[in-house]
Amino acid sequence: MSADDGATYAPASMPRPVVDPGEFVIAATHLDHGHIGGMTEALIDAGATLKWVYDPVPERVEKFREAFPQVRVARSEAEVLSDPDVHLVAAAAIPSERCDLGLRVIDAGKDYFTDKAPLTTLDQLAAARAATERTGRKYAVYYAERIHVEAAVLAGQLIDQGAIGRVLHVAGFGPHRLGIGRPDWFFERERYGGILCDIGSHNFEQLLHFTGARDGQISSATIANHAHPDTPGLDDFGDAHVILDNGTTGYVRVDWFTPDGLSTWGDGRTFILGTAGYIELRKYVDIATDHGPGQLLLINGDGERRIDATGSVGYPFFGELILDCLNRTENAMTQAHAFAAAELSVRAQAQARVLTH
């Protein structure tokens, strides 16, 4: 963000590694979703030392080792969980299996960092809440579409600085490209959790975060398989209207209809309305421009500004998470918040009306 933006509001300084090599040791296990790569890399960038990788599928381990050649290959999950050096286990299991894995990690006395959605049922949620309360261990969640998107991080900082007044409403659009080569579980609702639980979870988390709410209620939700009759277990569409506990509202729309002609996987957008201005995030593409990803539009009493967030604020979540684990604090994200987002996601999916033509 250059001085040319005329910005009154300044991004926080770029995060740096928060620990020295060996001070915070992590393992990566259950590589079902490719997000594990971004999760691991971001932790390493924040100072973590990657010791172990484990997955039952050798091909996935090999691919992971290409990206992280320093890693040791564990022969079993138990080898990872029994290593007293390991502080945190990062994992991207099949969504329906993420909670069971988390409970094993927590029972082993370690903190857990899972890809979103962190779980897929209310029973799992109750078990996860109980485990964290009993042990004090963390069940942290990689809500990537906020914590790993600089425009979204910058938006949070601008809101904290009062750039748009009091936030009243957040709308999030999360279109994704279906592509080819998705694994079987991707089309089985019981395993991926349904679209509002799966990719919807990113946006429920953002509703809570940007409105500053602690919790919310799903006022209305729908899901559909509009145009993929060969994979009836796929929700290709979902939306939800949310009333937050602080008198604000939000709306989430997610789908698998990114057109072939879009230059990236999805035109993720967030609109944050405040009493004194609004922010629009064009996270991954600013359509039909050469602006690149990471565009933040800020409109308030000072005028209209487009801010390129790329390189502005980095991803402070990961260093904060490391310090939270070491210091038993909650600066990166509170456990209550991570679970509140999960609860909205699971409840939205469970109560969604199924659309038919």
Added chain:
Amino acid sequence: MSADDGATYAPASMPRPVVDPGEFVIAATHLDHGHIGGMTEALIDAGATLKWVYDPVPERVEKFREAFPQVRVARSEAEVLSDPDVHLVAAAAIPSERCDLGLRVIDAGKDYFTDKAPLTTLDQLAAARAATERTGRKYAVYYAERIHVEAAVLAGQLIDQGAIGRVLHVAGFGPHRLGIGRPDWFFERERYGGILCDIGSHNFEQLLHFTGARDGQISSATIANHAHPDTPGLDDFGDAHVILDNGTTGYVRVDWFTPDGLSTWGDGRTFILGTAGYIELRKYVDIATDHGPGQLLLINGDGERRIDATGSVGYPFFGELILDCLNRTENAMTQAHAFAAAELSVRAQAQARVLTH
């Protein structure tokens, strides 16, 4: 829209006057809302002959005459309604009075063209439906944010041509600037009808139009006075989740929070998701660019395109309405559609949950 857009899809030819002078005579009465100017001008551009103006407030009549010096000033509403030359009465009364006026116009054997929202209660809706069914007269509505916005007209044409496949979802954002100098009725909910009925009606109409639905249900709605304690009758925010009768969904958000720094009165947007692409409308401003209003973003299998709709398609509604009145057809907009949008607007307002902090 230039050839440089590489557009496969072409706008229809620009509309021209559909009748000669004197063939279709109109009057303008009840000038409470400034929209009457745009309504009258658009009808004149389509060939209508303006004969009369009537309003009980002389200052409003004088202002209208400055814009339309050819007009004759009627001494009463009755003088207008009793003139056999007059085919149609255009009016922008206080919303709660629009239906009574329409019933008088229809009882006089003339067609009625009212500013939106066309009415504010379900009782009025029943009376208006009965009157149109009994007489065959028209109760037409100026849903300006679609029929008088070239980007929106072009969007409809592109959808009809299959540019984005089957439409699945429409989201409409209608922020407005409160400004100063609004009349008293603007802050009295009984008279303006509430935010979802008033400015919301534009977007409910677009949900029906772009999805091709005949009707819908309000699944969830909220209203609030978030930040205007001095005018408690003002809803400064409203939103609604709608399930349409053809298995599609929509979402509407309206508010009076346009920041002072925005270069126009409101950043109206529409997002139309189809099975084969999507359209975004930046109706009045493309933030932080010099593109001007009327920008249509089209993303489908052919790529990402921004199309400047200004000067591309004009406003065919008005000529079609004139011919509909002369020929007793329904090409501009069906009566059922105009009332379905009104019903969604009134029902959304009536069932909206009132948000509190």
